[in-house]
Each structure stands twice: as structure tokens, then as C-alpha cells.
Amino acid sequence: MPTSTAAFSYASAALAFLFFCLLLLTAWRQRPHSPVLAMASLTTVVWGAVMAWVGLEPQPALLVHGAELLRDGAWCATLLALLGHLRTGIGKHRSRTVTAIAAFFLLLFVGTLASPWMPHLVGFHFTVVGRLGLAVLGMLLVEQLYRNRGVQERWAIKFACLGIGAMFAYDFYMYSDTLLFRDLSEELWAARGVVNALTAPLIALSLARSESWPAQIAVSRRVLFHSAALVGSAIYLLAMSSAAYYLRYVGGSWGSLMQLVFLFGATILLVGILFSGTFRAWLKVFISKHFYRYNYDYREEWLAFTRTLSQQGPGLGERTITALGALVESPGGALWIRRDSGKFESIAHAHTMPQTACEPADSALCQFLEQKQWVVDLEEYERERTLYGEMELPAWLHAFPRAWLVLPLLLQGRLFGFVVLQEARSPVTLNWEVRDLLKIAGTQAASYLAQQEADSALMLARQFDSFNRLSTFVVHDLKNLVAQLSLLTANAEKHRDNPEFQRDMMETVDLSVQKMKLMLQKLSRTASPERASPLEIGPLLAQAVALKAAFEPRPLLEIGQPGLKVLAEAERLERVLGHLIQNAIEATSREGRVTVRLSRVGEAVQVEVSDTGCGMSEDFIRERLFKPFDSTKSAGMGIGAFESREYIRELGGQLQVRSKVDQGTTFTVSLPLYRQQSIEQAA
Structure with missing residues (x-):
């Protein structure tokens, strides 16, 4: 029902709430309850602009119904926020209330989208009864807000209740008249905009008394973020629905197809935007910057x-x-x-x-x-x-x-x-x-x-403590073995010609050797290590490779520059390099290849032990390879790689690993070149 009077009426409502919204975003920005009121006022501005447009020329019914639903939903959300129903940690009763109201709005929203395809009488009754239901819901929320406040709080909030309640009360009267006479009154419709405009000063007056409003009116950033996303999505869907209706109207025989394709594409675009991390980050920053004094909700x-x-x-x-x-x-x-x-x-x-x-x-x-x-x-x-x-x-x-x-x-x-x-x-x-x-x-x-x-x-210290206790037990066993061997030595001179004694002695010695071998496998460090001294690393590598010559694949040694020296303990360095070579052999099949290379890189001696074995993942190298007492071998103690890296670091060098699963591994040992040799070569 386009009339210039209705256009002027709704335009006045849009201007009144626009002015009120600007006050909320500027002068009254720091008030704790201004964000939710600003959001509701902004939706009322949009609603007034749409209705003013309808007053000038006919528009799709879907656009009108969507704007009505958007405005009513915004003010109902405002009342729920003032009642404290949108706070985190609310009780089950309040949570069920919010869920029921949200379900009611969802039903109306779906019905609004489906209304163009409903029979005229069914669509009319659904729309009018739904509007009456929203009006009753709004008046109930206003009544709850006013009744649940004390005398002082009622003095502060009564004008807001009067203004918001007046909007819903007028809607109830108008839609009741429509349902009774099966037609919407033009006079009531045209006057509605002015009535809504007159409620803005009442809400503003109540906001001026907001010092006495309860603290629970404040809206969390999370609620405002989701509300903004929901309102923005609703506005977007209304705009897209209007465009789709226009395509159907001008598309002729292709109109229905164009409408469905357009709506589907618009929905996919909206979902993509809502799930975009960049968009969500921008919206959070925008809300914090324009609606709150501080950038963060520190509690959240x-x-x-x-x-x-x-x-x-x-x-x-x-x-x-x-x-x-x-x-x-x-x-x-x-x-x-x-x-x-x-x-x-x-x-x-x-x-x-x-x-x-x-x-x-x-x-x-x-x-x-x-x-x-x-x-x-x-x-x-x-x-x-x-x-x-x-x-x-x-x-x-x-x-x-x-x-x-x-x-x-x-x-x-x-x-x-x-x-x-x-x-x-x-x-x-x-x-x-x-x-x-x-x-x-x-x-x-x-x-x-x-x-x-x-x-x-602390865990590492406890593990080493357990290792020390293990050493104590081994020492005890060694003492027993020494006692047995000492007894044999003492009796050897007396019974050396006794064949039975000889058999017992050989059996005892053999068992003692086997036990000591097992102990040596468990203990890898000597009690009194030697002092570091200049050491030529080429012969040391040759000896370490020669000790592994009986294994398959047999390791190959490549010496790029002989005569390189480092400052280290020969026994410990040989054990470290031998451990790396042994690991490479065990990780490689017989048909594979294990190579040991010696070279000089700048002022460092570099030893590479590479294989073509099973390799290791990055997670295994980072989290388990050098972790003490963590071994993938059934008989291993998991301290070989850890000891190797720690000793290389003690010498001032580095142990690096490059590996790819099913392709092989390369351990690179870099040690400082012995300085005296560097001086002689420079001279």
C-alpha cells in the first residue's frame, strides 16, 4: 500500500533511531549496555528505510516480511540481554527459554522464505498470527524486565520498558485488527512509523538514567559477535532474496531456474564468508574497536x-x-x-x-x-x-x-x-x-x-638415578663373579690334574664370561675416562670401520683429506662413531649401503655416516631420537644417541641428522679442527 504519508512516517522512525544509534556509538559509547541497544537501533533504521521504500512504490512481500522479522528479533534479543539470559553460565531454565525463542524465530524465518509458494489464505494467516506471536512475546519480555527489578532500578528502566513495550503493543493492536477484518488498515500502517519514532526519546531518556541500571545488562563480546554475524547474514539473505525475486520476475521461462541458481550461489558465498578466519578476525577487531572501551574481554x-x-x-x-x-x-x-x-x-x-x-x-x-x-x-x-x-x-x-x-x-x-x-x-x-x-x-x-x-x-635425573642403581647391582654381580674366579685360582694349583675340576672350572669361566658380556652391553661408559688429547681422526675411523667388517652391509670408508686432528678422548670418540656406524648397519638391509666420509669444512672436521636404510620421520627425530632411555630396540637402553650428542657437544661440535622415511639417514658430526695443526698449516 504505497502512500507518501507512510513513507514520511517510516522515514521519521529511521531518522530518529539513526540519531539515537549515533549517540550510542559516540557520546554514550562507554556505557556498558550501549552495544546491544545500538545493534537493535541499527536494525530499526534498516527496517524504517525498507518500509519507507515500500511507502513510495510496491516491493516484494518477502523483503517486507524479512525486515519485520529482523526488527522484532533485534528488540527481543535486546530484552533477553537486559534480563541476563544471554550471559555465559546461565541456568537450565534460562537456557531453555532462549532455545525456545530461537526455535520460534527460526520457524518464522523458514515460513517467511516459503511464503511465496504458500496458498494465499494460508500465507496470510501464517504471517499475521506470527506477527501477533512476536508482539505478545515482546510484551511478555518487557513485563518480565520491569517486574524483576527493584524500586530504584524501575525508576531508571521504566521509560525504556515503556518505549519498547509501546512498539510491540501497537503491533499487537494493528495485526489484531488485520486478523479480524482480513485486511491491513492503511491508517494504522501509516501511523506506525511515527509511533516507533516517538519511542526513541523514551529509550534515550531511560539510557540517561543508566547509572542505576544493573550490571548484568552488559553484553559479552561473544554474544555481540554472533549477533552481528546473524544480523549481517539476515540482511544479506534479504538482499539476495530480493534480487532472486527480481530475477524470477524478469527472467520469463528461465526465471525459476535463475532464482534457484542465484540463491544457491549466494548461500554458498555466505557460508564461505562466515567460515573465513580473516572475516571473523576483522569482525572481532571491529566490534572491540567501535563498541567497547577496551580491546579485550579480559575474562574470556x-x-x-x-x-x-x-x-x-x-x-x-x-x-x-x-x-x-x-x-x-x-x-x-x-x-x-x-x-x-x-x-x-x-x-x-x-x-x-x-x-x-x-x-x-x-x-x-x-x-x-x-x-x-x-x-x-x-x-x-x-x-x-x-x-x-x-x-x-x-x-x-x-x-x-x-x-x-x-x-x-x-x-x-x-x-x-x-x-x-x-x-x-x-x-x-x-x-x-x-x-x-x-x-x-x-x-x-x-x-x-x-x-x-x-x-x-627431573624425569631425566630420576632415570639416571635408576641407571646408577642398576650399576650398583652390576657391581654386586661382578663382585660375586670375582669371588668365584678367585676361588678357582686358589684351587687350581691343588687340583690342576683333576679332570673333573678342569671341567667345572671351564664351565664356571664360560658362564662368568657370558655374564660379564651381558653386563658390558648394559654399561657403556667407563668409570674413569681418559683426558682429551690431540687425535688423528683418520686412523680412528679406520679402526671403527674395521671392527664392523664382519657385519652386512660392510661399511665403506672415504677419507677426503688425511691427517686431520681433533682434541678428544680416543676411546669415547671411537665408541660414539662406532655407535653411529652400528646403527646405520642395523637400519640397512644387506643389499643396502653404509658409507663413512671424512672431510674438512672450514675450521671444522666433518664425519658423515650415511645409509640407505629405513630412515626416520621428523617427529621421531625431534621427540624420541635423542631422548634418554627411549629405545625402539628390544634389548636397547636408549642412551647411545643421547650420549653421542652430549659428548660431541662437550667437544664443542655438533651432531646433525638428515633423514627421510624409506630413503635413508645421514648423521653429520662436526668437530673443531685441532688449533695447533691449523697454525702449522697456516705457517
């Missing part, structure tokens, strides 16, 4: 952060990166932790490539993080380098993909580690609030990581 953020770190199972490093990144919408990054070697090593990564770079604890970056305790913004560093003094970023950080923030993990004023986060999905302004939150979150994450490191060290 801290609960989520602590919950992520406290999860059971491995992967604390990855969870730490994820939890810190979630605070600034970062998709991933990498974590470095200080080790006993005095370097920060990367132990975890999330949604990025593994990082092999190590950062010395005395580097400019680590000293800056520990002394200043700043969150380093790499974009700010490039723009305003003077803020960071003489600090220079390492080369590996420049090569880190999409690096954005370097976050220190401080423990008792000392730099325990740091996290490099990638660029955020949505632009985030690094103000004082964001920086403070990241620093305190980093401190808590450092405590969790330090506890894990302490637990691992």
Missing part, C-alpha cells in the same frame, strides 16, 4: 589462554604459539627457548616451516628483549629504527616468512625464550593495551614452559 581471553596452555598431552610449544597468536589474530609463528649451551633454539612452530636458526643469548636482539622487555614490532622497527637504539635484527629474522612481532617470554626478569608471530589476519593496532596483554601473557606462558622443562629435567 584469560580463560581461553589458560585453557589452551593447560591442555593435556604433548605439544605445549605449539599451544603456546597458538594461544599468543590468538590474542592478536596471528595465524602462527615459532618458539625459541634458552638452552644450557647459551643459545636460544627453536623447539616448536605453528603454521610455518620449522626453524633451524639458533640465536646466542648475548646477541643484540636477546639483550634488548631482556633489558627493555619490549614487544618488538618489526614494521615499526623498519619505520622508526631510532626507537630501538643500536639493536640489529639477525639475518634469519629478516628471512622469516611474514614475521611481525617478537614477543619476549620473561621468567623472573630473565629472558627464558621468545616467540616470533606472523602477520595478523586482520589489521591490529599495537597500542599500550595490546602490548601489555602480550607481555603478561608471555610471562605466564614462560612459567608453563619452564615447568615443563623442569619436569623433563
Whole structure:
């Protein structure tokens, strides 16, 4: 029923609530209950604009019904928020109430979409009865809101109840008249916009008294986020439905097909947008920036952060990166932790490539993080380098993909580690609030990581204690064996011509040898190690390979440069290299190949032990290969690889591993070249 009067009436309602919405987003922005009222006012602005458009020229009935449903739903959600029904942790009764109301709206929404295909009389009754039901629901919620408040609170909230209740009461009267006379009154329809416009000052007056409103009116960011997504989706679907109706109207015989294809494509697009991490991040930032005084709901953020770190199972490093990144919408990054070697090593990564770079604890970056305790913004560093003094970023950080923030993990004023986060999905302004939150979150994450490191060290100490107890038992057995052999020696002179004694002696000696062999297999370290001395590594490798000559495949030795010396203990270094060669042989089939190469790389001696065996996965290398007392062999104790790496580190070298499953493994031992030899060669 297009009339200029109706257009003016609904336009006045749109302008009144637009002005009220602007007040809520600006001057009254800091009030705890303004976000939900702003959302309802904004939907009323959209509703008034649509109805004013309908007053000027006819529009699809689907658009009108959708706008009505959107406005009523927004104000019902506002009343539920004021009643406290949308808070987290509500009781079962309130939860059932919200579920029932949501189901009612869903039924009306589905019926609205299906109304063009209903018979006229059925569609008319469904629409009018549904509008009456919404009006009754709104008046009931208003009555509950007013009745459940004290005298002082009623003084503050009564005008809001009067204004919102007036909107639903007028709708009830108008749709009751429509149901009675089977026709919508033009006068009632035209006056409805002005009536709604007059309710805006009443709600604003009540908001001016909002100091006495109860605290539970505040709406959480989660509710507002989902409400904004729902309202946006509803507006989008209304627009797409209108466009689809237009396509059906102008498409002729192809109209129905074009309408269905268009609606399907629009729905797929909407689902893709709603499931987009970038869109969700942008919406969260937008809501926090425009509806709240602070960027974060600290209760929700801290609960989520602590919950992520406290999860059971491995992967604390990855969870730490994820939890810190979630605070600034970062998709991933990498974590470095200080080790006993005095370097920060990367132990975890999330949604990025593994990082092999190590950062010395005395580097400019680590000293800056520990002394200043700043969150380093790499974009700010490039723009305003003077803020960071003489600090220079390492080369590996420049090569880190999409690096954005370097976050220190401080423990008792000392730099325990740091996290490099990638660029955020949505632009985030690094103000004082964001920086403070990241620093305190980093401190808590450092405590969790330090506890894990302490637990691992304690477990390792207990395992070594068990190993020492095992050594005690072995020493006891050795003492018994020595006693038996001593007894044989004492009686040998007396009974050496007795054949029966000779048989017993041989049997005893044989059993003693077998027992000692088993003990030696369990014990791999001598009680009094030799001191390190200059050692030519070529003959040592030749001896280690010769001891394995009886095995298959037989290892091959390639010496690229003879005469190379290192400072080490011959027995321990031979045992380490022999262990690597033995592992390579055991991991390779008889038809495979095991190669030992000796070469010089700069000022280092490099030994490579490579095989074509079964190989190892990255997870196995990272989590199990060098873990003491963790072995895949039935008779192994799991300390060979750990001992090898620790001894190589004691010599100032490195033990690196490259492996691919079903392709082979290469262990690379790098040891410092003996300096005296380097001086002689230079001379």
C-alpha cells in the first residue's frame, strides 16, 4: 500500500533511531549496555528505510516480511540481554527459554522464505498470527524486565520498558485488527512509523538514567559477535532474496531456474564468508574497536589462554604459539627457548616451516628483549629504527616468512625464550593495551614452559638415578663373579690334574664370561675416562670401520683429506662413531649401503655416516631420537644417541641428522679442527 504519508512516517522512525544509534556509538559509547541497544537501533533504521521504500512504490512481500522479522528479533534479543539470559553460565531454565525463542524465530524465518509458494489464505494467516506471536512475546519480555527489578532500578528502566513495550503493543493492536477484518488498515500502517519514532526519546531518556541500571545488562563480546554475524547474514539473505525475486520476475521461462541458481550461489558465498578466519578476525577487531572501551574481554581471553596452555598431552610449544597468536589474530609463528649451551633454539612452530636458526643469548636482539622487555614490532622497527637504539635484527629474522612481532617470554626478569608471530589476519593496532596483554601473557606462558622443562629435567635425573642403581647391582654381580674366579685360582694349583675340576672350572669361566658380556652391553661408559688429547681422526675411523667388517652391509670408508686432528678422548670418540656406524648397519638391509666420509669444512672436521636404510620421520627425530632411555630396540637402553650428542657437544661440535622415511639417514658430526695443526698449516 504505497502512500507518501507512510513513507514520511517510516522515514521519521529511521531518522530518529539513526540519531539515537549515533549517540550510542559516540557520546554514550562507554556505557556498558550501549552495544546491544545500538545493534537493535541499527536494525530499526534498516527496517524504517525498507518500509519507507515500500511507502513510495510496491516491493516484494518477502523483503517486507524479512525486515519485520529482523526488527522484532533485534528488540527481543535486546530484552533477553537486559534480563541476563544471554550471559555465559546461565541456568537450565534460562537456557531453555532462549532455545525456545530461537526455535520460534527460526520457524518464522523458514515460513517467511516459503511464503511465496504458500496458498494465499494460508500465507496470510501464517504471517499475521506470527506477527501477533512476536508482539505478545515482546510484551511478555518487557513485563518480565520491569517486574524483576527493584524500586530504584524501575525508576531508571521504566521509560525504556515503556518505549519498547509501546512498539510491540501497537503491533499487537494493528495485526489484531488485520486478523479480524482480513485486511491491513492503511491508517494504522501509516501511523506506525511515527509511533516507533516517538519511542526513541523514551529509550534515550531511560539510557540517561543508566547509572542505576544493573550490571548484568552488559553484553559479552561473544554474544555481540554472533549477533552481528546473524544480523549481517539476515540482511544479506534479504538482499539476495530480493534480487532472486527480481530475477524470477524478469527472467520469463528461465526465471525459476535463475532464482534457484542465484540463491544457491549466494548461500554458498555466505557460508564461505562466515567460515573465513580473516572475516571473523576483522569482525572481532571491529566490534572491540567501535563498541567497547577496551580491546579485550579480559575474562574470556584469560580463560581461553589458560585453557589452551593447560591442555593435556604433548605439544605445549605449539599451544603456546597458538594461544599468543590468538590474542592478536596471528595465524602462527615459532618458539625459541634458552638452552644450557647459551643459545636460544627453536623447539616448536605453528603454521610455518620449522626453524633451524639458533640465536646466542648475548646477541643484540636477546639483550634488548631482556633489558627493555619490549614487544618488538618489526614494521615499526623498519619505520622508526631510532626507537630501538643500536639493536640489529639477525639475518634469519629478516628471512622469516611474514614475521611481525617478537614477543619476549620473561621468567623472573630473565629472558627464558621468545616467540616470533606472523602477520595478523586482520589489521591490529599495537597500542599500550595490546602490548601489555602480550607481555603478561608471555610471562605466564614462560612459567608453563619452564615447568615443563623442569619436569623433563627431573624425569631425566630420576632415570639416571635408576641407571646408577642398576650399576650398583652390576657391581654386586661382578663382585660375586670375582669371588668365584678367585676361588678357582686358589684351587687350581691343588687340583690342576683333576679332570673333573678342569671341567667345572671351564664351565664356571664360560658362564662368568657370558655374564660379564651381558653386563658390558648394559654399561657403556667407563668409570674413569681418559683426558682429551690431540687425535688423528683418520686412523680412528679406520679402526671403527674395521671392527664392523664382519657385519652386512660392510661399511665403506672415504677419507677426503688425511691427517686431520681433533682434541678428544680416543676411546669415547671411537665408541660414539662406532655407535653411529652400528646403527646405520642395523637400519640397512644387506643389499643396502653404509658409507663413512671424512672431510674438512672450514675450521671444522666433518664425519658423515650415511645409509640407505629405513630412515626416520621428523617427529621421531625431534621427540624420541635423542631422548634418554627411549629405545625402539628390544634389548636397547636408549642412551647411545643421547650420549653421542652430549659428548660431541662437550667437544664443542655438533651432531646433525638428515633423514627421510624409506630413503635413508645421514648423521653429520662436526668437530673443531685441532688449533695447533691449523697454525702449522697456516705457517
